[in-house]
Amino acid sequence: MKKIVVSGKTVEIAVKLGLAELNTTEDRVKITVLQHGSKGLFGLIGAKEAKVELEVIPDTLEQTIFFLNEVFLAMNLVVQVDKHVTEEGITFNLIGTDLGILIGRRGQTLDSLQYLVNIVANRFSKTHLRIVLDAESFRERRKKTLEELATRLAGRVIRFKKEVVLEPMSPQERKIIHFQLQDHAIVKTFSKGEEPNRRVVIALRN
Structure with missing residues (x-):
């Protein structure tokens, strides 16, 4: 991450100079004030410039x-x-x-x-x-495969009147199965088990 230290009469001026040097905007940097500026006695003796550190926030x-x-x-x-x-x-x-x-x-x-x-x-x-x-395009192909699997297994549950437990799946894949059968008139779905072995169950509605 790029980091620079810039001085100016005030903190605001120092920040503007730093932003210009980095060619970026204030929302893209982290600003740390290292020293506040002071005018000193009579505006001359002991005067100090402000000093800031600008660190570019990674995109x-x-x-x-x-x-x-x-x-x-x-x-x-x-x-x-x-x-x-x-x-x-x-x-x-x-x-x-x-x-x-x-x-x-x-x-x-x-x-x-x-x-x-x-x-x-x-x-x-x-x-x-x-x-x-x-x-x-694996995600889309896998989605279609799971949708077809859900429909096919729902038919098996209806035919044999026995619930089917699928293999362990990720939360995203289980969601596809649930969504595919959520409006089914005869079967329902639910998940059981703990991650990473949580499975979808397809069963007859009561």
Whole structure:
């Protein structure tokens, strides 16, 4: 993080000089007053200039992308991060070859990396951010797979009149199952167990 110390007749002047030198705005820096200015005796004897320290606040998304690039470098992968900002949040779509290693089994590696990305992002952000990490449109493909699975298993519950317990899933994936069947007339869903082994149960409505 870039940091400079600037002097001026007053704190306000010193800050303005520092902002000009950094070519940034006041909301992008942390300001620490090291010394207040004083006019001294008769405005001459013992006069002191104000001295402030300006530290540039890291851009959250830039820092997060830098973290990802360091991970890719360590894994010898060439990956481009395509950023999309929407009303629902921020999506980083990973573009490259051999991304299967980043996705992992059922997206477990991608979920773990997404967890770390959100920790990095929120370390620098003043407000809570939610970043979704995707690769080769895996999230959308996985969503469709889970929706089809939910519909198919609901049919099995109705046919055999016996509840079905799914494999452990992340909160995001459980939410897809619940949402897919929330208006179903015959079956209901609920979750049981503790993380990371919490599972969705599909059962007949009473």
